[in-house]
Amino acid sequence: MRLSDGEQQRMEQRLAFRFAAIGDGAQSWLERQLSALSPDCALLTRWCYSASPVSDWANYEFSLFRACAEHALRLREQSPLARELPEPLFLNYVLHPRVNEEELCDCRGFFYAQIRGRIEGLSAREAILAINEWNAEQVCYRATDERTISALGAWRSGFGRCGEESTFAVNVLRAAGIPARQVYTPRWAHCDDNHAWVEAYCGGAWHFFGACEPEEALDRGWFTGAASRALLVHSRCFGTPAADEEIISVDGAVTFLNQTARYAPVRLLAVRVREKDGRPAAGAEVTFGILNASEVFPAAVIRTDADGMARLRCGYGDLIVQARKNGLCRETLCPASQEEPLELTLAEPEAPAGRWTSFTLHAPKERLPERSAPTPAQRAAATEKQAAADEKRRLRLEAAYDAARIRALRERFGYGAQAEAILRAACGNFAALAELLEDPAYPAPRKLALLQTLGEKDLRDVRPAVLREALDAGGGVSPSDEFSMQYLLCPRIGTEPLSCWRRTLADSFPEARKREFREAPDALWRWIRESIRQVPQTEYRQLVTLPAGAMRLRCADLPSQRLLFVAICRTLGIPARLNPAGGAAEYALDGQFFSPEAGRTANARLQLQKQPGQTWQPGADFGLSAFENGAWQPMAVPGQWDGARLTLSLSPGVYRVITDSRLPNGDLHAMRMELRLEAEQEACVQLQKQAVSLxxxxxxxxxxxxxxxxxxxxxxxxxxxxxxxxxxxxxxxxxxxxxxxxxxxxxxxxxxxxxxxxxxxxxxxxxxxxxxxxxxxxxxxxxxxxxxxxxxxxxxxxxxxxxxxxxxxxxxxxxxxxxxxxxxxxxxxxxxxxxxxxxxxxxxxx
CATH class of the missing domain: 3.40.30.10 (Glutaredoxin)
Incomplete structure (x- = not known):
C-alpha cells in the first residue's frame, strides 16, 4: 500500500511539525515503535500519528493507533465497501481514530465482529441503514453531562446524549469500512440547545441521518426542520480535507468544514476589521457568536486576511460578532439583513457601564427542504424497528446487572442500598465495579466513599485501576471526611477522561522538590508554567492532556496545566480543585481555596438578586461571562439560591450578565450588564428581563x-x-x-x-x-x-x-x-x- 505523493508529503510535514513541538526523542521513539510493524501497517499508523493532536500522543498508547491501522488495512484489502474509496475519504473517515472530543478506545475490531453478519452482501446504502438499526439496539438518547464518553463507554452504558450517540455511530460505520463523520450545529439559533448527527458517504455523496435512530431511507431525521434554521452546521477533519470541502477555519490540529448549505439557506457574511487608524487589521481574530442559554457561544472563529476581511457562509439569523487583536477589540450585533461587509474598527475595551442594556436577536425562519416524506408503511416499519431495538437494548443491559452478586456483596461486606444504587448506575461497567467492591485489600467504607465522589457517568466507564490507585494513596483519609475524599482522593478533577496519574507524578520529583511544593504550592505552579510547553498549533482546544501524559511529553495547554497542578497537589497530599465558576487552579489552605495564578483567587463577590417568588435558572434565564484576553468567556454559575440571593465568589475582573426570554418563533429578547469587580468587593445585581407580551x-x-x-x-x-x-x-x-x-x-x-x-x-x-x-x-x-x-x-x-x-x-x-x-x-x-x-x-x- 502507498499514499499519493501529495499525501505522503503532507504527512511528513505534519509529523515534522509535531516532532519540533514535542522536542527531543519523539521522532526516535515513534520510529522504533513503527519498525516492529509490517510496512503497510506502519504507514497507516504513521499517518494516524501525523493527523492526531499532540494530546492524543500523550494520552493514549501506541497500541491504540496500531489497532486502528491494522483494522483499516484489513478493510482496505478485503472489504468491497472500503477497497475503492478515494484516499481522503479512507484516511480521514475510515482510518482515523478520532471523531470529535470523545475519549478514544480500541473499538473498531469489536464493533465489526458484531455487525459483519448483518452487512455481508449489502450495498453501502443498505449497510448504513442496517448498521444504524443495530446502533439503535445498542444505544439510545439520554441527557448526560458534557464529558463525551468513549464509543465503548456508550455501548456499555446503553445510552448517551446526541454527541455520544453520534461518536458511537461513526465508530461503528468506520469499523465497517464506510466513511462517516459527526455533523454538528454548535448552538441552535431558535432554541437553547445544540445537536449532533451523522453523515455517511455512499453513492458519491454524503447522506445524513440521526444516530441510533432507525429509518427506512437516508436523509431523514427529526431535526431536519430545526437544521433548516441553523446559523452554522460544521464537521471536523484532522487530516487534509478533500478539495471540494469548504473550510471555515484551521484551529491547531483540526480543520472545521462548513456543511450549512446542505441543511439551510445560507448567505456569505463578510466582516472588515480596521486598526484604530483605519488600516486593514490583518490577523485579527473574528468571532461569530450565537446567543444561546444566556451566553454568547463562539460558533466560528476566523482570522482576517491581509485586507482585514473574514468571511463565513452561514444561515439567515442575527449574530453577535466580535473582533480582537493585540488588546484591542470591538463587538456588535450583525442582523440577518446585513448585505454589505460589516465594518468593525478596533478600539480599547469599553469601561463597564454597570447598567442594563436591552437588545433583540432574530432567529432564522424554518424553510424545509423539498424531500419526499416517509410513506405510512415506512413510518410503521421504523416504529416497529425502534420498538424491537428498545427491547433488545433493555434485555442486554438487564443481563449486565447480577442480583445474586449484589446479595453476596451485602452478605459478605455489609453493603446496603448505596452500593446497590452505584452498581445499577454502572450499567455495563457493573462487573468492574463489583470486582472492586469484592476486593478485600481495601476497607469497604473507603471504597464506597470513593465511589460516591464520582458522577453517574464516571460509574459507567471508570477503570478499577484508577480507583485502586486512589485507594492506595488514601490510607490515612477517613471515609467520613468528605472534604478530603473529594479534593484529595477523588480521581475526578474536571471533565477529563479518568486516568491513572498518581504514581507517575509521585515518581517525577525528588523528595526535596516535593517538600518545596508542599510548603509553597505557588512554586509548583511556577514550575509548571516554566517547564510545560504550550503548543497550540498542534492541539485541538476541546481536548485536554492528561496529567501523566503532560509530564511525559512536557506539553500541555493552559486548561491541561491547571489539571496537572491539581493532580500533583492531590498526589502530594494538598487538597486542590478547579474553580467551579472560572476553572482556575486552586489549592486549599486551612479550609479556604487560593489560586496560584496571578489575580485568580476568588476574593470578590457578586450577589445576584431576584424578586420574591421568581425562578431564575442559570442557562435557561441568565448567564455569566468573564472578559479575558479581549473576549468574553462563558462561565459556570455554581451554588444555590438562598432565598432571593445567589452569591458567587469570583476573582477580580470584568463580568457580563445576560438575561433572555425566548419567544415561540425562536427570537430572543435579551438584556446585558457589564460590571467590574475589585478584590474584596461585593457587588449586587438585580436580575431583569425584557417584558414579553402575551x-x-x-x-x-x-x-x-x-x-x-x-x-x-x-x-x-x-x-x-x-x-x-x-x-x-x-x-x-x-x-x-x-x-x-x-x-x-x-x-x-x-x-x-x-x-x-x-x-x-x-x-x-x-x-x-x-x-x-x-x-x-x-x-x-x-x-x-x-x-x-x-x-x-x-x-x-x-x-x-x-x-x-x-x-x-x-x-x-x-x-x-x-x-x-x-x-x-x-x-x-x-x-x-x-x-x-x-x-x-x-x-x-x-
Missing part, C-alpha cells in the same frame, strides 16, 4: 377533533380531553425529542403541582408504557394521564399551524378544543413557555 406568545386556533382511549378502556374525544386547562402531548417514546420534553416536565414538577393543569400524554399504543422515562413522568406528575390514540397527530398539528410531521406535538388548551399555545418538535424551554400561560404574571419568570 401577543408575542399566544395563538388562537381550534383543535381538530380526534379520539383517544384511556388504559381502562374509556373513550374520549378532543373536547372532553380539553374541557379544562390541558396540556396535550403527542409523544414518540424513546426518541430523543420526546426524552427532552419528559426531562423538562420532570424538572418542572414542583411548578406543575401548583397549577390546575391537566397533562395528557397521547401515545401510539400500550407498549409505550414500557418506556422508563415515560413511566418516571407518570409516577412523578400527579396530574399526568396516559391516553392511546390511533389517530395521527397531523390534523391536530395542522390545526395549530405547526409542522405536521414533527413530534412531540405540544398543545396548550384553555377550554374545549381552543388552542392557546402550540409547539411541534422539541424546543428547549417549551414546557416553561406553556406554564407561563398558566400563570397570572406572563411577563417575568415565576
Amino acid at each position: 401577543a408575542e406568545q399566544a395563538v388562537d386556533f381550534t383543535l381538530a377533533n380526534f379520539q383517544a382511549e384511556a388504559p381502562d378502556g374509556h373513550q374520549a374525544a378532543a373536547a372532553e380531553l380539553t374541557r379544562t386547562q390541558s396540556l396535550l402531548m403527542w409523544l414518540e417514546e424513546g426518541r430523543e425529542p420526546t426524552e427532552h420534553l419528559l426531562n423538562e416536565l420532570l424538572s418542572s414538577r414542583a411548578q406543575l403541582a401548583r397549577l390546575p393543569l391537566r397533562l395528557v400524554f397521547l401515545l401510539r399504543g400500550r407498549q409505550a408504557l414500557q418506556n422508563e422515562k415515560l413511566q418516571a413522568a407518570l409516577a412523578a406528575l400527579a396530574r399526568a394521564e396516559a391516553w392511546f390514540t390511533a389517530d395521527s397527530a397531523e390534523p391536530a398539528a395542522r390545526s395549530a399551524y405547526v409542522e405536521p410531521d414533527r413530534l412531540p406535538l405540544v398543545l396548550l388548551c384553555d377550554g374545549p378544543r381552543h388552542i392557546l399555545h402550540a409547539c411541534a418538535g422539541y424546543r428547549v424551554g417549551s414546557v416553561g413557555t406553556a406554564l407561563a400561560f398558566c400563570r397570572q404574571d406572563r411577563t417575568a419568570p415565576e
Whole structure:
C-alpha cells in the first residue's frame, strides 16, 4: 500500500511539525515503535500519528493507533465497501481514530465482529441503514453531562446524549469500512440547545441521518426542520480535507468544514476589521457568536486576511460578532439583513457601564427542504424497528446487572442500598465495579466513599485501576471526611477522561522538590508554567492532556496545566480543585481555596438578586461571562439560591450578565450588564428581563377533533380531553425529542403541582408504557394521564399551524378544543413557555 505523493508529503510535514513541538526523542521513539510493524501497517499508523493532536500522543498508547491501522488495512484489502474509496475519504473517515472530543478506545475490531453478519452482501446504502438499526439496539438518547464518553463507554452504558450517540455511530460505520463523520450545529439559533448527527458517504455523496435512530431511507431525521434554521452546521477533519470541502477555519490540529448549505439557506457574511487608524487589521481574530442559554457561544472563529476581511457562509439569523487583536477589540450585533461587509474598527475595551442594556436577536425562519416524506408503511416499519431495538437494548443491559452478586456483596461486606444504587448506575461497567467492591485489600467504607465522589457517568466507564490507585494513596483519609475524599482522593478533577496519574507524578520529583511544593504550592505552579510547553498549533482546544501524559511529553495547554497542578497537589497530599465558576487552579489552605495564578483567587463577590417568588435558572434565564484576553468567556454559575440571593465568589475582573426570554418563533429578547469587580468587593445585581407580551406568545386556533382511549378502556374525544386547562402531548417514546420534553416536565414538577393543569400524554399504543422515562413522568406528575390514540397527530398539528410531521406535538388548551399555545418538535424551554400561560404574571419568570 502507498499514499499519493501529495499525501505522503503532507504527512511528513505534519509529523515534522509535531516532532519540533514535542522536542527531543519523539521522532526516535515513534520510529522504533513503527519498525516492529509490517510496512503497510506502519504507514497507516504513521499517518494516524501525523493527523492526531499532540494530546492524543500523550494520552493514549501506541497500541491504540496500531489497532486502528491494522483494522483499516484489513478493510482496505478485503472489504468491497472500503477497497475503492478515494484516499481522503479512507484516511480521514475510515482510518482515523478520532471523531470529535470523545475519549478514544480500541473499538473498531469489536464493533465489526458484531455487525459483519448483518452487512455481508449489502450495498453501502443498505449497510448504513442496517448498521444504524443495530446502533439503535445498542444505544439510545439520554441527557448526560458534557464529558463525551468513549464509543465503548456508550455501548456499555446503553445510552448517551446526541454527541455520544453520534461518536458511537461513526465508530461503528468506520469499523465497517464506510466513511462517516459527526455533523454538528454548535448552538441552535431558535432554541437553547445544540445537536449532533451523522453523515455517511455512499453513492458519491454524503447522506445524513440521526444516530441510533432507525429509518427506512437516508436523509431523514427529526431535526431536519430545526437544521433548516441553523446559523452554522460544521464537521471536523484532522487530516487534509478533500478539495471540494469548504473550510471555515484551521484551529491547531483540526480543520472545521462548513456543511450549512446542505441543511439551510445560507448567505456569505463578510466582516472588515480596521486598526484604530483605519488600516486593514490583518490577523485579527473574528468571532461569530450565537446567543444561546444566556451566553454568547463562539460558533466560528476566523482570522482576517491581509485586507482585514473574514468571511463565513452561514444561515439567515442575527449574530453577535466580535473582533480582537493585540488588546484591542470591538463587538456588535450583525442582523440577518446585513448585505454589505460589516465594518468593525478596533478600539480599547469599553469601561463597564454597570447598567442594563436591552437588545433583540432574530432567529432564522424554518424553510424545509423539498424531500419526499416517509410513506405510512415506512413510518410503521421504523416504529416497529425502534420498538424491537428498545427491547433488545433493555434485555442486554438487564443481563449486565447480577442480583445474586449484589446479595453476596451485602452478605459478605455489609453493603446496603448505596452500593446497590452505584452498581445499577454502572450499567455495563457493573462487573468492574463489583470486582472492586469484592476486593478485600481495601476497607469497604473507603471504597464506597470513593465511589460516591464520582458522577453517574464516571460509574459507567471508570477503570478499577484508577480507583485502586486512589485507594492506595488514601490510607490515612477517613471515609467520613468528605472534604478530603473529594479534593484529595477523588480521581475526578474536571471533565477529563479518568486516568491513572498518581504514581507517575509521585515518581517525577525528588523528595526535596516535593517538600518545596508542599510548603509553597505557588512554586509548583511556577514550575509548571516554566517547564510545560504550550503548543497550540498542534492541539485541538476541546481536548485536554492528561496529567501523566503532560509530564511525559512536557506539553500541555493552559486548561491541561491547571489539571496537572491539581493532580500533583492531590498526589502530594494538598487538597486542590478547579474553580467551579472560572476553572482556575486552586489549592486549599486551612479550609479556604487560593489560586496560584496571578489575580485568580476568588476574593470578590457578586450577589445576584431576584424578586420574591421568581425562578431564575442559570442557562435557561441568565448567564455569566468573564472578559479575558479581549473576549468574553462563558462561565459556570455554581451554588444555590438562598432565598432571593445567589452569591458567587469570583476573582477580580470584568463580568457580563445576560438575561433572555425566548419567544415561540425562536427570537430572543435579551438584556446585558457589564460590571467590574475589585478584590474584596461585593457587588449586587438585580436580575431583569425584557417584558414579553402575551401577543408575542399566544395563538388562537381550534383543535381538530380526534379520539383517544384511556388504559381502562374509556373513550374520549378532543373536547372532553380539553374541557379544562390541558396540556396535550403527542409523544414518540424513546426518541430523543420526546426524552427532552419528559426531562423538562420532570424538572418542572414542583411548578406543575401548583397549577390546575391537566397533562395528557397521547401515545401510539400500550407498549409505550414500557418506556422508563415515560413511566418516571407518570409516577412523578400527579396530574399526568396516559391516553392511546390511533389517530395521527397531523390534523391536530395542522390545526395549530405547526409542522405536521414533527413530534412531540405540544398543545396548550384553555377550554374545549381552543388552542392557546402550540409547539411541534422539541424546543428547549417549551414546557416553561406553556406554564407561563398558566400563570397570572406572563411577563417575568415565576
